[in-house]
Amino acid sequence: MSRVFMKGCEAIAEAAVRAGCRFFAGYPITPQNEIPEYFARRMPEVSGNFVQGESEVASVNMVYGAASAGVRSMTSSSSPGIALKSEGISYCASARIPMVYVNVSRGGPGVGSIQPAQMDYFQATKASGNGGFQMLVFAPASVQEAVDMTYQAFDYADRDRNPVLILADGVIGTMMEPVVLPEMKTDEEIASIKESKKSWSCIGHSLDLANRSWIQPGHWKTSDMQVANEEAAALYTSWEKEAQAEEYLIEDAEVVITAYGISARIAKAAVDLLRKEGIKVGLIRAITVQPFPYNAFDHIDYNKVKAILDVEMSIPAQFVTDVETGVKGRCPIETCLCSGGNIISREAVMEAIRKMVSK
Amino acid sequence: METNLCVAGFGGQGVMTLGKFLASATCDSTNKNVTFFPSYGAEQRGGTANCFVVISDETIGAPLGDVMDDLVIMNGPSLQKFLPTLKQGGTLFINSSIVTDEIERSDVKIVKAPVTELALELGNAKVLNVIMLGAYVGYTNVIDPEIVWSTIEHKLKNKPKLLPLNKLAFERGLLIGQSQR
Numbered sequence: 253m254s255r256v257f258m259k260g261c262e263a264i265a266e267a268a269v270r271a272g273c274r275f276f277a278g279y280p281i282t283p284q285n286e287i288p289e290y291f292a293r294r295m296p297e298v299s300g301n302f303v304q305g306e307s308e309v310a311s312v313n314m315v316y317g318a319a320s321a322g323v324r325s326m327t328s329s330s331s332p333g334i335a336l337k338s339e340g341i342s343y344c345a346s347a348r349i350p351m352v353y354v355n356v357s358r359g360g361p362g363v364g365s366i367q368p369a370q371m372d373y374f375q376a377t378k379a380s381g382n383g384g385f386q387m388l389v390f391a392p393a394s395v396q397e398a399v400d401m402t403y404q405a406f407d408y409a410d411r412d413r414n415p416v417l418i419l420a421d422g423v424i425g426t427m428m429e430p431v432v433l434p435e436m437k438t439d440e441e442i443a444s445i446k447e448s449k450k451s452w453s454c455i456g457h458s459l460d461l462a463n464r465s466w467i468q469p470g471h472w473k474t475s476d477m478q479v480a481n482e483e484a485a486a487l488y489t490s491w492e493k494e495a496q497a498e499e500y501l502i503e504d505a506e507v508v509i510t511a512y513g514i515s516a517r518i519a520k521a522a523v524d525l526l527r528k529e530g531i532k533v534g535l536i537r538a539i540t541v542q543p544f545p546y547n548a549f550d551h552i553d554y555n556k557v558k559a560i561l562d563v564e565m566s567i568p569a570q571f572v573t574d575v576e577t578g579v580k581g582r583c584p585i586e587t588c589l590c591s592g593g594n595i596i597s598r599e600a601v602m603e604a605i606r607k608m609v610s611k
Numbered sequence: 612m613e614t615n616l617c618v619a620g621f622g623g624q625g626v627m628t629l630g631k632f633l634a635s636a637t638c639d640s641t642n643k644n645v646t647f648f649p650s651y652g653a654e655q656r657g658g659t660a661n662c663f664v665v666i667s668d669e670t671i672g673a674p675l676g677d678v679m680d681d682l683v684i685m686n687g688p689s690l691q692k693f694l695p696t697l698k699q700g701g702t703l704f705i706n707s708s709i710v711t712d713e714i715e716r717s718d719v720k721i722v723k724a725p726v727t728e729l730a731l732e733l734g735n736a737k738v739l740n741v742i743m744l745g746a747y748v749g750y751t752n753v754i755d756p757e758i759v760w761s762t763i764e765h766k767l768k769n770k771p772k773l774l775p776l777n778k779l780a781f782e783r784g785l786l787i788g789q790s791q792r
Contacts, residue, residue, distance in 0.1 A: 255638065256638075257634065257635045257638035257639070257645070257647075366652075367650075423648065423674060426648065426649055427646055427647060427648040427649075427674045428631065428634060428635075428646065428647040428648075429644075429645070429646050429647075429674075430638045430644070430645065517672055517673070518672055518673040519672075520672055521671075521672020521673055522672070524672070595673075595675060597673075597677050598672060598673045598676065598677055599677040599678075
């Protein structure tokens with residue numbers, strides 16, 4: 253397959269189309285506008301539907317509706333917009349509706365800034381809405397990874413009947429890179445995916461009041477609600493083995509950097525340069541941030557490692573709390589942070605490491 | 612080998628387009644890794660706009676480096692902001708029509724191209740970025756000019772009327788770049 257030069261947002265949208273996504277609703281916000289823009293042009297070509305909703309809340313609920321009808325559906329937004337969508341996402345989680353959404357995150361809190369940031373970590377992994385539901389959350393570090401994760405996200409969503417989140421950032425969303433796009437699913441494949449959801453989805457059953465499909469984001473009877481929550485909790489527990497991390501040069505490392513998304517990619521470049529200086533440094537990159545790859549931190553040789561450096565584009569640090577859980581006090585953890593729309597500097601990471609090893 | 616380029620100017624000067632043409636041409640014609648990263652404020656025109664292009668034989672870490680190998684400066688404020696990021700021995704490409712400030716560094720190479728004036732001479736102020744792209748490619752030879760031109764041709768395929776003017780602009784830039792090598 254030949255590579256094409258695409259902007260992250262556009263590549264994400266094309267990957268979704270190729271995965272069989274045939275409904276997208278969204279509302280404009282920087283830096284993810286190229287996702288709805290791309291869908292607006294592309295959906296009519298594949299007989300799909302694009303709607304620019306009147307708001308974030310409207311568009312996420314349109315996705316709730318379309319996905320309830322068995323169609324692979326998606327929405328996207330950026331930080332404050334994702335906050336507004338949290339109601340609909342929670343409803344999808346409660347009703348066990350498969351949908352995919354993308355957060356091309358920017359500075360926060362509040363309206364924050366339109367530049368890239370990683371300030372939505374807790375929101376993405378701990379509380380994406382009310383009610384304590386959980387989702388698989390993928391954190392791409394390149395446009396290619398954003399494409400591959402988006403493509404697979406629809407399979408995961410359907411398998412689990414649960415929302416899946418792609419936690420990107422403004423760098424991944426707005427940068428252009430060569431990518432190899434996945435295969436386009438055929439109309440037959442898309443029809444059979446829809447058919448496979450017939451047991452629960454509202455796809456036009458003949459009039460049969462006893463056996464009609466019924467989608468509801470909650471239960472009137474407390475006993476039913478508890479059963480639903482127990483089933484969901486069992487699903488969340490089953491994900492433990494699906495946690496993914498990249499472990500890079502950690503065997504002999506004196507300092508291990510840990511990060512996710514764009515920060516991890518920049519930190520990895522710092523690792524390569526520091527290795528050339530003779531500094532033994534490695535990297536643990538979380539590829540899934542939910543479930544979190546706690547086990548990766550058991551692969552560190554704590555007899556050799558002096559400390560761990562948490563690198564993230566968030567002040568205060570958020571990702572570090574999961575790192576602490578993984579490290580279990582076996583060595584000190586320091587941070588190298590930036591925020592507000594500033595992008596982590598490779599030089600700053602290198603300087604932090606040099607300081608740590610010279611101590 | 613990794614080349615970090617920053618292109619900076621006012622919104623509306625075609626700064627992003629310049630970077631995108633170069634990066635696309637690299638993707639289309641080589642096996643190198645390449646990234647294009649735009650940076651701008653909320654304004655469409657008049658605000659500062661800059662973009663970063665990284666071309667590398669290895670995997671690219673940061674799509675925007677701390678230190679630039681080459682710098683293309685289209686306006687005065689960008690010179691103040693980005694000149695300190697240019698490495699020693701790096702090359703500064705400057706729109707000498709409007710950037711008249713003294714360059715306060717003697718450890719960098721300077722390529723002057725009066726692209727605003729030249730674009731007006733050609734009859735369309737908008738082609739200043741294509742002239743500058745020509746100057747950059749002509750001077751650095753980072754990629755075959757033919758390939759860059761075919762990328763421009765492809766990007767403008769829906770606006771064939773604009774091709775002759777852009778061809779002239781690109782060739783004018785190439786000459787400027789080549790003559791200052």
